[in-house]
Amino acid sequence: MKKILIVDDDVAVTNYFMVFLMQTEIFETTVINDSRQVEELLEEEYFDVIMLDLDMPNVTGMDILGMMSTKNIDIPVVILTGANDVDLAVKTMKRGAFDYLTKPVDDEHLLEVLNNAIEHGTLHSTISRMPQALSREDLDNTAAFEHFPTQDTAVIRLFHQAEQMAEGDLSVFIWGERGTGKESLARAIHNSSPRVNKPFIAVDSASHSPEEFSSELFGRVRDWSGKSKEMSGFLETASGGTLFIDNIENMSLPVQVRLKRVIQTNEYYRDNSTEIMGCDVRFIVASTHDLTSSKYRESFSRDLLYHLMVNSIRIPSLRDRTDDIPLLAEYFLKEEVERTGRNITGFSDELLELLMQYRYPDNVQELKNIIACAVVNTDGSILNKDSLSPYIRERIIPGEMSGDFTPMKLHDKILDHVTETLEYCGGARKAAARLLSIDIKELNKLLEDIQ
Structure with a gap:
């Protein structure tokens, strides 16, 4: 008892x-x-x-x-x-x-x-009570974390904590800078949990309109006029499994209040309806920001925040675990070789030294993008400094990023971002389109606007 x-x-x-x-x-x-x-x-x-x-x-x-x-x-x-x-x-x-x-x-x-x-x-x-010395081999489910290469002791301990959290059903809050692998860790928690054979649904609230996100999350019934069509929400799609919500700070306050009720009662209602529906979902949420700071006091519900932070994990930045850079670089190179069929076997010592001294503001994701573009740009079997596009070399060699900011029209900012991404990839349009998550036709249309 x-x-x-x-x-x-x-x-x-x-x-x-x-x-x-x-x-x-x-x-x-x-x-x-x-x-x-x-x-x-x-x-x-x-x-x-x-x-x-x-x-x-x-x-x-x-x-x-x-x-x-x-x-x-x-x-x-x-x-x-x-x-x-x-x-x-x-x-x-x-x-x-x-x-x-x-x-x-x-x-x-x-x-x-x-x-x-x-x-x-x-x-x-x-x-x-976990021992100080832990290894990946000590994990009960090593396969769940295999897509997260590391030899850093703090990160390995984080895996063990995540695996323990996975056994229950309580919410998990993951904090980390952009590109640190928050969704990958959320997926590992799901794959280590009793819900592994049920859906894992990943949602980025920053990519959804605040006005529409309520219907997309909770679902919607057809209204009397017929203008609003019925739709299932993420809660229904993820039923029995895990719902991962990234950039949760972008969620509007009314949606936050309704989400808190779901976490507390496992009940919700669709938009345009008063019918109470049951919910069997495990929530994992993430943010790049410290939502406990005074900056978010008015925009993010304290009530929801502390319910979400019952279990919290912070993923360290790549610059805090630089010993992982060679390991990650090899891992991403292997992925790109398998994807492209290129015969590339490794890195020059000079390139590895440059990769080690860079600060990586976009963390692991940025390293992955750098390796992907270097593979596209090389003709030999070894990646070296010349495999990097001029844009990347200019960023990596000084080891610093400019902090200057000049306001501009949004469309101009988009065109600048497209141009920089193309330079980042050494002019390779297919690689640039993949990083921008658009197709070649859309990229070509944006390039026409630039010209």
């Missing part, structure tokens, strides 16, 4: 929870109505989860969270709060609480939150 501590000064409330939880035959309950007794009890006894009221005399729920943080008492806490104290409850999640429940509490939802809290506590306890 799981041990639960209920702390609330209202005897009627604690009596109700105690009887209900005992009837489940899952929980062994301990009740405290005088919050001054909590500190001493936690020093003597361990609990799997704590239900904690916020508004209590003498010692408040916030005081108890602070005490637990100071004394490193790592037990998941579920906050009990009134309907008018939701903002304060969200602040407690920033202080380390796992989740909050608004009184009166739905019994079924209570059990789901408590089970999730215990799962979260078990997971973090397992991660904290």
Whole structure:
């Protein structure tokens, strides 16, 4: 049985929870109505989860969270709060609480939150006990991470953490600079999870219109006028599997509020409908930004953020693990040789030295693009400095990028980007079109505009 501590000064409330939880035959309950007794009890006894009221005399729920943080008492806490104290409850999640429940509490939802809290506590306890020395071979599912080459000890440890997170169903937040491989890691988590045989759907919210994203995510029913056609959303498409949402900071606030409800209740409704639909999806989200900063206080829901960040992973930048550059370069070269059929066997020492000293603002993805273009531009069996386009050589050799910015019309900016990409690929139009994710006809049309 799981041990639960209920702390609330209202005897009627604690009596109700105690009887209900005992009837489940899952929980062994301990009740405290005088919050001054909590500190001493936690020093003597361990609990799997704590239900904690916020508004209590003498010692408040916030005081108890602070005490637990100071004394490193790592037990998941579920906050009990009134309907008018939701903002304060969200602040407690920033202080380390796992989740909050608004009184009166739905019994079924209570059990789901408590089970999730215990799962979260078990997971973090397992991660904290991991040995310092870990290898790729120690992973239970090495195949899930094989597309993520590394010899960096911090990244290998990250794989082990991700594999542990994969076993549960809680949301995962992946933070990392652009090009670090956030989607690749999300896919590895999915492939290591019990949902591996179900869909993995990847969505970039930055590439969707904010006005349309609601229908694309939740789906839509045909309206009375017939102007809005029925469509399935990503939640339906990903049913039973994993939904990965990249650049989540681009999601509008109304959609954020609805997504938070899905995470909390596993229910949602389509646009133009009030019919409640069930949802069986594991959420993994990602951002290149620190959404806890004050910059996003007004544009991103604190409530949703702390629900998403129950499990979080930060992928280090490539410049923080430069020993991986030769390994990654060889991996991408092998991919390009297999794709193009070119007979290229390796790199010159001079080129490897240049690749090692570059800063890679676009991280692993930029290294992959550099290798792809070098393969297109070489006639020999070894990639060397001359295999790089002049544009790439100018960027790599100084080892720095210009930080100058001049505002311009969007269309002109697009044309500049197309020109730079073509130079990046040494004039190879097929390679440039592939990097731009457009076909040759569209590229040729843009080049006509430039001329």
